[in-house]
Amino acid sequence: MPRKNRRNPEFFEKPEAPPARADAPLWALAPGYDVRHVGGEKEYRCPGCDHVVRPGVWHLVVVPQGEPDERRHWHTECWRREIRRLGGRA
Numbered sequence: 001m002p003r004k005n006r007r008n009p010e011f012f013e014k015p016e017a018p019p020a021r022a023d024a025p026l027w028a029l030a031p032g033y034d035v036r037h038v039g040g041e042k043e044y045r046c047p048g049c050d051h052v053v054r055p056g057v058w059h060l061v062v063v064p065q066g067e068p069d070e071r072r073h074w075h076t077e078c079w080r081r082e083i084r085r086l087g088g089r090a
């Protein structure tokens with residue numbers, strides 16, 4: 001059978017094991033930041049609301065490009081608000 005794209009074959013061979021991280025939704029992308037969608041197993045402090053991001057809750061990891069030490073874990077809705085504050089289109 002024809003197969004044009006041979007990318008990430010391991011992922012497709014394990015359909016029952018979803019990746020623990022994925023590309024962020026398009027609305028969450030902001031210039032100058034790397035944004036990832038993750039399901040973490042630890043608690044994090046969300047800088048948007050200063051509350052805990054609970055283990056196992058899918059949320060967003062935001063890393064300023066060139067500043068990996070400044071990575072922050074945001075509730076999805078808090079980052080959505082932050083995007084608006086930054087002047088994004090979300």
Ligand SMILES: [Zn+2]
Pocket residue numbers: 046047048049050051074075078
């Ligand atoms: Zn929050």
